[in-house]
Amino acid sequence: MRYSVFIFLFISALFSSCGEKTKEPPKADVYEVKDIGLLSTSEYTIGKIIKLTDEGEWYALGDRKILMSCKAKIKAGVDLKKIKEGDITVKGNTITIVLPPAEYTSFTMDPKLTHTEMESVSGLRQSFSQSEKYKYMRQAEKSIRRDMNDTNILKDAETNAAMFLEDFYEQMGFEEVIVKHEKSGPKDD
Amino acid sequence: MTDLVRLLKNLVVLLIIGGVGYVIYLFFFKASEKEGLKIDETPIHVESIRSIAEISTVNYKDEVVMDSVIRHKGNSTWSWFDSRQMYDKYLNSNIKRRLTLIVRGEVRFGVDLSESNFATRQTEDSIFIQLPKPKVLDVVVSPSKTEVFQEQGKWSDRERKTLEVKAKAKLVENAMDLDLNSKTEKNMRRLMKQMIITDKKVIISFDK
Numbered sequence A: 001m002r003y004s005v006f007i008f009l010f011i012s013a014l015f016s017s018c019g020e021k022t023k024e025p026p027k028a029d030v031y032e033v034k035d036i037g038l039l040s041t042s043e044y045t046i047g048k049i050i051k052l053t054d055e056g057e058w059y060a061l062g063d064r065k066i067l068m069s070c071k072a073k074i075k076a077g078v079d080l081k082k083i084k085e086g087d088i089t090v091k092g093n094t095i096t097i098v099l100p101p102a103e104y105t106s107f108t109m110d111p112k113l114t115h116t117e118m119e120s121v122s123g124l125r126q127s128f129s130q131s132e133k134y135k136y137m138r139q140a141e142k143s144i145r146r147d148m149n150d151t152n153i154l155k156d157a158e159t160n161a162a163m164f165l166e167d168f169y170e171q172m173g174f175e176e177v178i179v180k181h182e183k184s185g186p187k188d189d
Numbered sequence B: 001m002t003d004l005v006r007l008l009k010n011l012v013v014l015l016i017i018g019g020v021g022y023v024i025y026l027f028f029f030k031a032s033e034k035e036g037l038k039i040d041e042t043p044i045h046v047e048s049i050r051s052i053a054e055i056s057t058v059n060y061k062d063e064v065v066m067d068s069v070i071r072h073k074g075n076s077t078w079s080w081f082d083s084r085q086m087y088d089k090y091l092n093s094n095i096k097r098r099l100t101l102i103v104r105g106e107v108r109f110g111v112d113l114s115e116s117n118f119a120t121r122q123t124e125d126s127i128f129i130q131l132p133k134p135k136v137l138d139v140v141v142s143p144s145k146t147e148v149f150q151e152q153g154k155w156s157d158r159e160r161k162t163l164e165v166k167a168k169a170k171l172v173e174n175a176m177d178l179d180l181n182s183k184t185e186k187n188m189r190r191l192m193k194q195m196i197i198t199d200k201k202v203i204i205s206f207d208k
Helices: A002-016 A130-150 A153-171 B002-029 B077-081 B083-091 B157-177 B180-195
Strands: A032-054 A064-079 A088-091 A094-099 A103-108 A115-121 A176-181 B044-071 B095-112 B119-122 B126-131 B135-140 B146-152 B201-206
Touching: A032 A103, A032 A130, A032 A153, A032 B095, A032 B180, A064 A130, A064 A153, A064 B044, A094 A153, A103 A153, A103 B135, A130 B044, A130 B146, A130 B157, A153 A176, A153 B044, B044 B135, B044 B157, B044 B180, B095 B157, B095 B180, B135 B157, B180 B201
Parallel strands: A094 A176, B126 B201
Antiparallel strands: A032 A064, A032 B044, A064 A103, A064 A115, A088 A094, B044 B095, B095 B135, B095 B146, B119 B126
16 A cells, blocks of 8 residues: 555656756847848738637547737838839930839738737637747738738839839929839739 | 565556546647647738838848746745646756747838938039938738747746747847948948939938
8 A cells, every 4th residue: 555655646746747848949040131122102001810719629628719810011112123224214304214013022910919809718628829829820921911912002002102203203303204113913022 | 575566566557547647638638739720711901001101221131039938936845745846946947937939030221201201402513312310110020930939838928929029129139230220321322323313413311
Protein backbone atom coordinates (compact mmCIF):
# COMPACT_ATOMS: atom_id res chain seq x y z
CA MET A 1 0.00 0.00 0.00
CA ARG A 2 2.82 2.36 0.91
CA TYR A 3 4.45 1.75 -2.48
CA SER A 4 1.15 2.22 -4.31
CA VAL A 5 0.49 5.61 -2.74
CA PHE A 6 4.03 6.77 -3.42
CA ILE A 7 4.01 5.64 -7.04
CA PHE A 8 0.54 7.12 -7.64
CA LEU A 9 1.66 10.48 -6.29
CA PHE A 10 4.81 10.33 -8.40
CA ILE A 11 2.93 9.57 -11.62
CA SER A 12 0.30 12.26 -10.88
CA ALA A 13 3.02 14.82 -10.33
CA LEU A 14 4.76 13.73 -13.50
CA PHE A 15 1.66 14.15 -15.67
CA SER A 16 0.54 17.40 -14.11
CA SER A 17 3.95 18.93 -14.68
CA CYS A 18 4.19 17.93 -18.34
CA GLY A 19 4.70 21.33 -19.91
CA GLU A 20 6.38 22.80 -22.93
CA LYS A 21 9.89 23.94 -22.26
CA THR A 22 10.51 27.59 -23.08
CA LYS A 23 12.46 28.21 -26.28
CA GLU A 24 14.87 31.09 -26.62
CA PRO A 25 13.57 33.65 -29.14
CA PRO A 26 15.45 33.78 -32.45
CA LYS A 27 17.61 36.67 -33.55
CA ALA A 28 16.01 39.04 -36.03
CA ASP A 29 17.12 39.07 -39.67
CA VAL A 30 19.12 41.85 -41.27
CA TYR A 31 17.15 44.91 -42.38
CA GLU A 32 16.83 46.20 -45.94
CA VAL A 33 16.58 49.79 -47.15
CA LYS A 34 15.19 50.37 -50.63
CA ASP A 35 14.70 53.52 -52.71
CA ILE A 36 11.15 53.78 -53.96
CA GLY A 37 8.95 56.41 -55.58
CA LEU A 38 5.33 55.69 -54.76
CA LEU A 39 2.61 58.28 -55.07
CA SER A 40 -0.33 57.06 -52.97
CA THR A 41 -3.54 58.88 -53.83
CA SER A 42 -6.39 56.81 -52.43
CA GLU A 43 -6.89 55.24 -49.00
CA TYR A 44 -9.66 52.79 -48.17
CA THR A 45 -10.42 51.43 -44.72
CA ILE A 46 -12.05 48.02 -45.08
CA GLY A 47 -13.72 46.11 -42.25
CA LYS A 48 -14.49 42.42 -41.98
CA ILE A 49 -16.14 40.14 -39.47
CA ILE A 50 -14.31 36.93 -38.70
CA LYS A 51 -16.78 34.18 -37.81
CA LEU A 52 -15.85 30.64 -36.85
CA THR A 53 -17.55 27.67 -35.21
CA ASP A 54 -15.37 24.78 -34.09
CA GLU A 55 -17.53 21.79 -33.34
CA GLY A 56 -14.47 19.65 -32.77
CA GLU A 57 -14.03 15.95 -33.36
CA TRP A 58 -16.69 13.37 -32.42
CA TYR A 59 -14.99 12.66 -29.10
CA ALA A 60 -14.65 16.31 -28.04
CA LEU A 61 -17.23 17.40 -25.50
CA GLY A 62 -18.62 20.83 -26.34
CA ASP A 63 -17.90 23.35 -29.05
CA ARG A 64 -16.23 26.71 -29.49
CA LYS A 65 -17.40 29.83 -31.30
CA ILE A 66 -15.65 33.09 -32.00
CA LEU A 67 -16.58 36.41 -33.60
CA MET A 68 -13.83 38.90 -34.31
CA SER A 69 -13.72 42.17 -36.21
CA CYS A 70 -10.74 43.51 -38.08
CA LYS A 71 -9.86 46.48 -40.25
CA ALA A 72 -7.39 46.88 -43.06
CA LYS A 73 -6.04 50.17 -44.33
CA ILE A 74 -5.25 49.95 -48.04
CA LYS A 75 -3.51 52.60 -50.09
CA ALA A 76 -3.29 52.72 -53.85
CA GLY A 77 -1.53 54.97 -56.27
CA VAL A 78 1.13 54.98 -58.96
CA ASP A 79 4.77 54.00 -58.96
CA LEU A 80 6.55 57.12 -60.21
CA LYS A 81 9.75 55.13 -60.70
CA LYS A 82 8.02 53.27 -63.53
CA ILE A 83 7.71 56.47 -65.55
CA LYS A 84 10.00 55.95 -68.53
CA GLU A 85 11.93 58.44 -70.61
CA GLY A 86 9.48 59.89 -73.10
CA ASP A 87 6.47 59.51 -70.81
CA ILE A 88 6.72 63.20 -69.93
CA THR A 89 6.68 65.59 -72.89
CA VAL A 90 6.54 69.37 -72.91
CA LYS A 91 5.31 71.51 -75.82
CA GLY A 92 5.27 75.19 -74.96
CA ASN A 93 2.98 75.60 -71.99
CA THR A 94 1.45 72.12 -72.33
CA ILE A 95 2.77 69.09 -70.46
CA THR A 96 1.68 65.53 -71.23
CA ILE A 97 2.41 62.73 -68.78
CA VAL A 98 1.72 59.03 -69.24
CA LEU A 99 1.34 57.37 -65.84
CA PRO A 100 1.84 53.67 -65.14
CA PRO A 101 -1.31 51.76 -64.11
CA ALA A 102 -2.52 52.26 -60.53
CA GLU A 103 -1.46 49.62 -58.03
CA TYR A 104 -1.77 48.85 -54.34
CA THR A 105 0.96 50.70 -52.50
CA SER A 106 0.36 49.47 -48.95
CA PHE A 107 -1.79 47.04 -47.01
CA THR A 108 -1.85 47.33 -43.22
CA MET A 109 -3.94 45.47 -40.67
CA ASP A 110 -3.47 47.45 -37.51
CA PRO A 111 -3.45 45.12 -34.48
CA LYS A 112 -5.17 47.85 -32.45
CA LEU A 113 -8.19 47.57 -34.75
CA THR A 114 -8.65 43.82 -34.37
CA HIS A 115 -11.07 42.87 -31.62
CA THR A 116 -12.61 39.71 -30.25
CA GLU A 117 -16.31 40.59 -30.09
CA MET A 118 -17.61 37.27 -28.76
CA GLU A 119 -16.03 34.04 -27.65
CA SER A 120 -18.02 31.07 -26.43
CA VAL A 121 -16.52 27.83 -25.17
CA SER A 122 -18.70 25.01 -23.91
CA GLY A 123 -18.13 21.56 -22.40
CA LEU A 124 -14.55 20.57 -21.78
CA ARG A 125 -13.05 22.61 -24.64
CA GLN A 126 -10.27 25.12 -24.08
CA SER A 127 -10.54 28.77 -25.06
CA PHE A 128 -8.96 30.09 -28.27
CA SER A 129 -5.22 30.67 -28.06
CA GLN A 130 -3.52 33.69 -29.64
CA SER A 131 -1.88 31.37 -32.20
CA GLU A 132 -5.32 30.21 -33.30
CA LYS A 133 -6.62 33.78 -33.50
CA TYR A 134 -3.67 34.66 -35.74
CA LYS A 135 -4.60 31.81 -38.06
CA TYR A 136 -8.11 33.24 -38.44
CA MET A 137 -6.77 36.77 -38.92
CA ARG A 138 -4.50 35.48 -41.70
CA GLN A 139 -7.50 33.91 -43.41
CA ALA A 140 -9.39 37.21 -43.08
CA GLU A 141 -6.42 39.09 -44.55
CA LYS A 142 -6.35 36.71 -47.53
CA SER A 143 -10.06 37.23 -48.02
CA ILE A 144 -9.75 41.06 -47.87
CA ARG A 145 -6.83 41.00 -50.32
CA ARG A 146 -8.99 38.97 -52.72
CA ASP A 147 -12.18 41.03 -52.31
CA MET A 148 -10.53 44.47 -52.43
CA ASN A 149 -10.17 44.01 -56.19
CA ASP A 150 -13.96 44.43 -56.38
CA THR A 151 -13.79 47.94 -54.88
CA ASN A 152 -13.09 51.15 -56.82
CA ILE A 153 -9.79 51.82 -55.06
CA LEU A 154 -7.59 51.50 -58.17
CA LYS A 155 -9.94 53.61 -60.26
CA ASP A 156 -10.06 56.27 -57.51
CA ALA A 157 -6.27 56.17 -57.27
CA GLU A 158 -5.92 56.88 -60.99
CA THR A 159 -8.41 59.76 -60.87
CA ASN A 160 -6.80 61.27 -57.78
CA ALA A 161 -3.28 60.89 -59.21
CA ALA A 162 -4.36 62.79 -62.31
CA MET A 163 -5.94 65.54 -60.17
CA PHE A 164 -2.83 65.85 -58.00
CA LEU A 165 -0.46 66.07 -60.96
CA GLU A 166 -2.67 68.61 -62.75
CA ASP A 167 -2.55 70.81 -59.64
CA PHE A 168 1.19 70.23 -59.22
CA TYR A 169 2.14 71.12 -62.79
CA GLU A 170 -0.22 74.11 -62.88
CA GLN A 171 1.65 75.49 -59.88
CA MET A 172 4.86 75.00 -61.89
CA GLY A 173 3.42 77.37 -64.48
CA PHE A 174 2.00 75.00 -67.12
CA GLU A 175 -1.28 76.16 -68.61
CA GLU A 176 -2.43 72.78 -69.84
CA VAL A 177 -1.72 69.43 -68.18
CA ILE A 178 -2.70 66.21 -69.96
CA VAL A 179 -2.51 63.04 -67.83
CA LYS A 180 -2.91 59.65 -69.51
CA HIS A 181 -2.83 56.20 -67.94
CA GLU A 182 -1.26 53.05 -69.26
CA LYS A 183 -3.79 50.25 -69.19
CA SER A 184 -3.26 47.05 -67.22
CA GLY A 185 -5.10 44.55 -65.00
CA PRO A 186 -5.21 44.89 -61.18
CA LYS A 187 -2.20 43.71 -59.23
CA ASP A 188 -1.82 42.76 -55.58
CA ASP A 189 0.98 44.42 -53.62
CA MET B 1 11.08 -11.18 -3.40
CA THR B 2 7.28 -11.13 -2.90
CA ASP B 3 7.49 -7.41 -2.11
CA LEU B 4 9.40 -6.73 -5.29
CA VAL B 5 6.83 -8.61 -7.41
CA ARG B 6 4.02 -6.64 -5.73
CA LEU B 7 5.87 -3.40 -6.36
CA LEU B 8 6.31 -4.24 -10.05
CA LYS B 9 2.63 -5.26 -10.33
CA ASN B 10 1.54 -1.99 -8.73
CA LEU B 11 3.88 -0.06 -10.97
CA VAL B 12 2.44 -1.65 -14.11
CA VAL B 13 -1.16 -1.06 -12.98
CA LEU B 14 -0.49 2.57 -12.09
CA LEU B 15 1.32 3.16 -15.36
CA ILE B 16 -1.73 1.81 -17.21
CA ILE B 17 -4.03 4.06 -15.13
CA GLY B 18 -1.76 7.03 -15.83
CA GLY B 19 -1.63 6.20 -19.53
CA VAL B 20 -5.42 5.96 -19.78
CA GLY B 21 -5.70 9.28 -17.89
CA TYR B 22 -3.27 10.92 -20.29
CA VAL B 23 -5.18 9.65 -23.33
CA ILE B 24 -8.43 11.04 -21.81
CA TYR B 25 -6.67 14.36 -21.26
CA LEU B 26 -5.41 14.42 -24.86
CA PHE B 27 -8.83 13.66 -26.32
CA PHE B 28 -11.15 15.69 -24.13
CA PHE B 29 -9.18 18.47 -22.45
CA LYS B 30 -6.13 19.45 -24.50
CA ALA B 31 -6.82 22.15 -27.06
CA SER B 32 -6.52 20.65 -30.50
CA GLU B 33 -5.56 23.08 -33.22
CA LYS B 34 -7.23 21.62 -36.25
CA GLU B 35 -5.41 22.73 -39.39
CA GLY B 36 -8.52 22.60 -41.53
CA LEU B 37 -10.63 25.12 -39.59
CA LYS B 38 -11.87 27.76 -41.99
CA ILE B 39 -13.58 31.03 -41.13
CA ASP B 40 -17.02 31.64 -42.63
CA GLU B 41 -17.30 33.68 -45.81
CA THR B 42 -18.41 37.16 -44.75
CA PRO B 43 -18.48 40.25 -46.96
CA ILE B 44 -16.01 43.10 -46.60
CA HIS B 45 -17.40 46.56 -45.99
CA VAL B 46 -15.77 49.82 -47.01
CA GLU B 47 -15.76 52.00 -43.90
CA SER B 48 -14.02 55.08 -45.23
CA ILE B 49 -12.51 56.47 -48.41
CA ARG B 50 -9.95 59.24 -48.37
CA SER B 51 -8.14 61.13 -51.12
CA ILE B 52 -4.50 61.51 -50.24
CA ALA B 53 -1.26 62.60 -51.88
CA GLU B 54 1.67 60.90 -50.21
CA ILE B 55 4.99 60.38 -51.92
CA SER B 56 7.12 57.65 -50.34
CA THR B 57 10.75 57.53 -51.37
CA VAL B 58 12.37 55.18 -48.84
CA ASN B 59 11.21 51.76 -47.76
CA TYR B 60 12.77 50.16 -44.67
CA LYS B 61 12.11 46.43 -44.24
CA ASP B 62 12.93 44.71 -40.98
CA GLU B 63 11.83 42.07 -38.53
CA VAL B 64 11.66 42.41 -34.78
CA VAL B 65 11.29 39.79 -32.07
CA MET B 66 9.02 40.74 -29.18
CA ASP B 67 9.21 38.53 -26.14
CA SER B 68 7.02 38.77 -23.06
CA VAL B 69 7.84 36.63 -20.04
CA ILE B 70 5.87 36.29 -16.79
CA ARG B 71 7.68 34.49 -13.99
CA HIS B 72 6.26 32.81 -10.88
CA LYS B 73 6.22 35.17 -7.93
CA GLY B 74 7.06 34.42 -4.30
CA ASN B 75 8.54 31.32 -2.79
CA SER B 76 5.88 30.07 -0.38
CA THR B 77 5.82 26.58 1.10
CA TRP B 78 2.57 25.93 -0.78
CA SER B 79 4.44 26.10 -4.08
CA TRP B 80 6.00 22.75 -3.13
CA PHE B 81 2.58 21.16 -3.61
CA ASP B 82 2.15 22.67 -7.08
CA SER B 83 3.97 20.28 -9.38
CA ARG B 84 3.52 22.63 -12.36
CA GLN B 85 5.21 25.46 -10.48
CA MET B 86 7.97 23.13 -9.37
CA TYR B 87 8.53 22.07 -12.99
CA ASP B 88 8.69 25.73 -14.11
CA LYS B 89 10.95 26.66 -11.20
CA TYR B 90 13.61 24.01 -11.70
CA LEU B 91 13.31 22.99 -15.35
CA ASN B 92 11.86 26.06 -17.08
CA SER B 93 13.78 29.07 -15.65
CA ASN B 94 10.80 29.86 -13.33
CA ILE B 95 8.76 30.95 -16.39
CA LYS B 96 4.99 30.84 -15.85
CA ARG B 97 3.85 32.28 -19.20
CA ARG B 98 5.69 33.34 -22.34
CA LEU B 99 4.61 34.85 -25.64
CA THR B 100 7.11 35.49 -28.41
CA LEU B 101 6.13 37.19 -31.67
CA ILE B 102 8.25 37.66 -34.77
CA VAL B 103 6.91 40.72 -36.58
CA ARG B 104 8.07 41.47 -40.13
CA GLY B 105 7.19 44.92 -41.32
CA GLU B 106 8.02 47.87 -43.51
CA VAL B 107 8.42 51.52 -42.60
CA ARG B 108 7.77 54.01 -45.40
CA PHE B 109 9.30 57.47 -45.34
CA GLY B 110 8.14 60.33 -47.52
CA VAL B 111 6.23 63.58 -47.67
CA ASP B 112 2.53 64.10 -47.21
CA LEU B 113 1.13 66.58 -49.73
CA SER B 114 -2.53 65.71 -49.01
CA GLU B 115 -3.31 69.26 -47.90
CA SER B 116 -1.59 70.77 -50.96
CA ASN B 117 0.92 72.01 -48.45
CA PHE B 118 3.70 72.74 -50.88
CA ALA B 119 4.68 76.07 -52.37
CA THR B 120 6.37 77.00 -55.62
CA ARG B 121 8.05 80.18 -56.74
CA GLN B 122 9.72 80.98 -60.03
CA THR B 123 12.36 83.40 -61.12
CA GLU B 124 13.84 83.87 -64.58
CA ASP B 125 16.28 81.01 -64.22
CA SER B 126 15.06 78.93 -61.24
CA ILE B 127 12.06 77.11 -59.81
CA PHE B 128 11.88 76.94 -56.01
CA ILE B 129 9.76 74.21 -54.42
CA GLN B 130 9.09 74.16 -50.69
CA LEU B 131 7.98 70.73 -49.43
CA PRO B 132 6.83 69.61 -45.97
CA LYS B 133 9.23 67.84 -43.63
CA PRO B 134 9.71 64.11 -44.43
CA LYS B 135 8.08 61.73 -41.99
CA VAL B 136 7.02 58.14 -41.48
CA LEU B 137 3.97 57.67 -43.70
CA ASP B 138 3.24 54.00 -43.08
CA VAL B 139 4.21 51.18 -40.80
CA VAL B 140 3.12 48.17 -42.79
CA VAL B 141 2.34 45.13 -40.64
CA SER B 142 -0.17 42.35 -41.15
CA PRO B 143 -1.05 38.95 -39.64
CA SER B 144 0.50 37.12 -42.62
CA LYS B 145 3.84 38.68 -41.77
CA THR B 146 3.58 38.02 -38.04
CA GLU B 147 4.53 34.70 -36.52
CA VAL B 148 3.70 33.40 -33.05
CA PHE B 149 7.03 31.76 -32.27
CA GLN B 150 5.86 30.41 -28.92
CA GLU B 151 2.84 30.76 -26.67
CA GLN B 152 2.94 29.26 -23.20
CA GLY B 153 0.08 29.79 -20.80
CA LYS B 154 -2.99 31.88 -21.40
CA TRP B 155 -2.60 35.31 -23.03
CA SER B 156 -5.30 37.93 -23.42
CA ASP B 157 -5.94 39.98 -26.58
CA ARG B 158 -4.90 43.10 -24.70
CA GLU B 159 -1.50 41.62 -23.82
CA ARG B 160 -0.96 40.48 -27.42
CA LYS B 161 -1.93 43.92 -28.77
CA THR B 162 0.49 45.62 -26.38
CA LEU B 163 3.27 43.43 -27.77
CA GLU B 164 2.27 44.22 -31.36
CA VAL B 165 2.17 47.96 -30.70
CA LYS B 166 5.65 47.72 -29.16
CA ALA B 167 6.82 45.82 -32.25
CA LYS B 168 5.58 48.63 -34.51
CA ALA B 169 7.32 51.22 -32.34
CA LYS B 170 10.51 49.15 -32.44
CA LEU B 171 10.41 48.99 -36.26
CA VAL B 172 10.13 52.79 -36.42
CA GLU B 173 12.89 53.21 -33.81
CA ASN B 174 15.25 50.93 -35.80
CA ALA B 175 14.51 52.91 -38.98
CA MET B 176 15.08 56.24 -37.22
CA ASP B 177 18.49 55.04 -36.02
CA LEU B 178 19.58 54.94 -39.66
CA ASP B 179 18.71 58.61 -40.21
CA LEU B 180 16.44 57.79 -43.13
CA ASN B 181 14.87 61.26 -43.17
CA SER B 182 17.92 62.67 -44.91
CA LYS B 183 17.86 59.81 -47.42
CA THR B 184 14.17 60.56 -47.99
CA GLU B 185 14.99 64.20 -48.75
CA LYS B 186 17.75 63.16 -51.16
CA ASN B 187 15.47 60.71 -53.01
CA MET B 188 12.64 63.25 -53.09
CA ARG B 189 14.93 65.82 -54.74
CA ARG B 190 15.98 63.27 -57.37
CA LEU B 191 12.37 62.21 -58.03
CA MET B 192 11.13 65.80 -58.36
CA LYS B 193 13.92 66.66 -60.81
CA GLN B 194 12.88 63.67 -62.96
CA MET B 195 9.26 64.82 -62.90
CA ILE B 196 9.93 68.46 -63.72
CA ILE B 197 11.16 68.92 -67.26
CA THR B 198 12.50 72.43 -67.55
CA ASP B 199 15.55 74.39 -68.61
CA LYS B 200 15.44 76.23 -65.31
CA LYS B 201 17.31 75.21 -62.21
CA VAL B 202 15.05 73.31 -59.78
CA ILE B 203 15.75 74.07 -56.12
CA ILE B 204 13.91 71.93 -53.58
CA SER B 205 13.83 72.69 -49.87
CA PHE B 206 12.00 71.17 -46.92
CA ASP B 207 10.21 72.68 -43.94
CA LYS B 208 12.24 72.57 -40.75
